[in-house]
Amino acid sequence: QKEVEQDPGPLSVPEGAIVSLNCTYSNSAFQYFMWYRQYSRKGPELLMYTYSSGNKEDGRFTAQVDKSSKYISLFIRDSQPSDSATYLCSLNRDDKIIFGKGTRLHILP
Amino acid sequence: KAGVTQTPRYLIKTRGQQVTLSCSPISGHRSVSWYQQTPGQGLQFLFEYFSETQRNKGNFPGRFSGRQFSNSRSEMNVSTLELGDSALYLCASSLAARIGSPLHFGNGTRLTVT
Numbered sequence A: 001q002k003e004v005e006q007d008p009g010p011l012s013v014p015e016g017a018i019v020s021l022n023c024t025y026s027n028s029a030f031q032y033f034m035w036y037r038q039y040s041r042k043g044p045e046l047l048m049y050t051y052s053s054g055n056k057e058d059g060r061f062t063a064q065v066d067k068s069s070k071y072i073s074l075f076i077r078d079s080q081p082s083d084s085a086t087y088l089c090s091l092n093r094d095d096k097i098i099f100g101k102g103t104r105l106h107i108l109p
Numbered sequence B: 001k002a003g004v005t006q007t008p009r010y011l012i013k014t015r016g017q018q019v020t021l022s023c024s025p026i027s028g029h030r031s032v033s034w035y036q037q038t039p040g041q042g043l044q045f046l047f048e049y050f051s052e053t054q055r056n057k058g059n060f061p062g063r064f065s066g067r068q069f070s071n072s073r074s075e076m077n078v079s080t081l082e083l084g085d086s087a088l089y090l091c092a093s094s095l096a097a098r099i100g101s102p103l104h105f106g107n108g109t110r111l112t113v114t
Helices: none
Strands: A004-006 A011-014 A019-025 A032-038 A045-050 A054-058 A061-066 A071-076 A085-093 A096-099 A103-108 B005-007 B010-013 B019-024 B031-038 B042-050 B053-057 B064-068 B074-078 B087-094 B109-113
Touching (some): A011 A019, A019 A103, A045 A061, A071 A085, B019 B087, B019 B109
Antiparallel strands (some): A032 A045, A032 A085, A061 A071, A085 A096, A085 A103, B019 B074, B031 B087, B042 B053
């Protein structure tokens, strides 16, 4: 079983829609959960960082963590064409960091 | 504040050669980590340095090595290059001393091995 699974997409949605991106993981030892956005020919940039179960909101972005189900989500409200990118989930514990393979997202104008 | 800077942006090497990549972290960041990104395997952790000491290492062969200097700048070296080493190599820096802190990535070095 892979340590983290993330649907690679591509996911195409119309502008203004709510986007839901998800990762599942297998090891309950992971403590910190992050979402990164990566544009073409650029390095990943941090979007959201959380370490507890529940929701964390920042502008149009909401990160959700369910440790009991080993499931994390990123929601994007009022999606814009500029949100078109690859989104990577990241799971950390004290001695290890792993990344999902990324979901390619296309927001259609 | 300047971001993480990686040089060069692009490299083309032949099998058997070696290569050195450079990374300058954000000013004040003492943790520097390196990652390999490929379409097939995604983003994979290579190693992490803090105050010139390697604190953690991923599952890569010994051909991959790194070091960090007293000014926190870091270099990564790959010896005896193989075709499978073609990838985007990303460097990231972090302010906090704890492994797993939020990372600030550079734009990477695209290495092509022919």
